[in-house]
Amino acid sequence: GAGVSQSPRYKVAKRGQDVALRCDPISGHVSLFWYQQALGQGPEFLTYFQNEAQLDKSGLPSDRFFAERPEGSVSTLKIQRTQQEDSAVYLCASSLDLAIITYNEQFFGPGTRLTVL
């Protein structure tokens, strides 16, 4: 596709439910990032993939958060047993192969707004 796409755009979950958020990166982009943006703040890093390898997950706030990218393209961020503090916008970004070049321009999707009741 022309840009990064994410689905769903909006998700309402009851506390304790599991959710799955999807990201389709720009075609040919090897590097993929997830960020979390709380209301009124800048995005904060969650995790990073190079192809299918998850190279950095230091930003995941708890073991309830899990991300995968099994075929090196589409990625899914899963949150288990959602809590109210998980309410935020979840942004996905992609860029070229950062293992080869230092040109790290990241392009962001529209985000998924998660509300946990």
Add this chain to the structure above:
Amino acid sequence: GIQVEQSPPDLILQEGANSTLRCNFSDSVNNLQWFHQNPWGQLINLFYIPSGTKQNGRLSATTVATERYSLLYISSSQTTDSGVYFCAVEDPSGTYKYIFGTGTRLKVLA
């Protein structure tokens, strides 16, 4: 970790006015981007500018990496320029993630 500070935090302009947004960062960085987050939440790439000066229409940006700051200039502002402007720098620890500043919230009045 690296700190990224933006100023001013809020800015109100009359349509047609010019403005300068500033981004200071506390450590050397290899990459820097400016984004505009529109009222629908989409982050739009304005500039990828680790150093030097770039211009795109009414917008221009300058990064002085040795002095650890970047500036975004908006000339002849329009109501569609409203939104939040973020500066983001690549974490110097080498993990390629971006650290975002606190943002400048801009409102342009007709």
